[in-house]
Amino acid sequence: MSGTAAPAGKREQTKAANRAAILDAARHVFADMGFGAASVRDIVRRTDLAAGTFYNYFPDKESVLRALLDEVATEVRARVQSARHAAVTPEAFVADGFRAYFTYLGTEPELFELMRRNAGTLRAMFDEPAIGAGVDELDADLRAAVASGLVPEHDTAYMARAMVGAAFEVAVLMLDREPTDVEGAVAFVTRLFLGGLERHG
Amino acid sequence: MSGTAAPAGKREQTKAANRAAILDAARHVFADMGFGAASVRDIVRRTDLAAGTFYNYFPDKESVLRALLDEVATEVRARVQSARHAAVTPEAFVADGFRAYFTYLGTEPELFELMRRNAGTLRAMFDEPAIGAGVDELDADLRAAVASGLVPEHDTAYMARAMVGAAFEVAVLMLDREPTDVEGAVAFVTRLFLGGLERHG
């Protein structure tokens, strides 16, 4: 009957369901009113649970944000990383990385909206610049590309930031346009940054 | 004695001083804890004023944010606009616009921090994408440049967003590095986007 791994007792089932319900409610609340203005009560109210129950699952609203973040950050990082590491040409490096990024965001627009709305808070709270989910890794990959001669020498720290910042804004616009045109966005940023990389030679 | 225009009665003097004190306190508070988490009391506490006095100047905290925003948005827009409109080559168009932007941010790092911290809130609150203070104007300028043949045809909406997003992130890094190197940042983004623009032809 149940599709996934363990059938599990009813106890564990509701436990997982409650946790999921809280995370789901929090996703909406944080995206709608922003993390700072949101209260634990706002989250609970979007749920069938009682106020006290919340604290069986998370100690405070910050933990919920953290959980939500881990969800998205690890996923997007892994996808982008593996896409980039499979690339051998600069074209593929840029295009595949962005494609993985844009594709995932198209899949989870709600999480993206949450990140967009609370980007400043995230930066301040966890020093991880989770917004781009891996500026450091991009920087590292760029340095490796420079070292191996694939790409001309340049300020990789600036470049990583610029790529993430531009990609983020382009993603916003991409998701605003109907229908969502991932390939168009990929083509745009790829041309932009390939041109930029060459020019730095 | 007093440098500026009207010596003004003591009445008007303190009135202006109080308003300025509130705005200054709010600048700090919004930048430190984020707009959503901040309270009117937090602002007042950073001031010599009583709680009630606040409401003689602003109806609520949102109005303070609005006032703060107008301060920075109109200033940066005017500077960038005039810098760009004086340019005749694509090089100057890109470089001068960014230079005006970076230079102003270097002047007012506190307002920049406020914008950075609350970018998501600003977008949600006022539809104006005040963060880049003029994406629309940049888009318009780009379209004009395309129409006049200065620059090859491309998706100017994407380009405007990408430029603003990249500039914002580069500015963050620029202000983190010591000493603040405006010309280095200008040179970086100029090469990046000139290469990108050419490549789109």
Next chain:
DNA sequence: GTCGAACTTGACGCGTGTGTCACTTTCAGT
């Protein structure tokens, strides 16, 4: 069917924020 541990519930005590308002202080005009 019984029992106990795990979980849920919602009301409670406490702290804090909101916007207001009667009262006081301050300044400008005479």
Next chain:
DNA sequence: ACTGAAAGTGACACACGCGTCAAGTTCGAC
């Protein structure tokens, strides 16, 4: 000086969020 309007003050009434906890409910083991 004197006076009245303008502005400042802080306590107040109300509302809400927080985290807890005693009481109730539910599931699973035997």
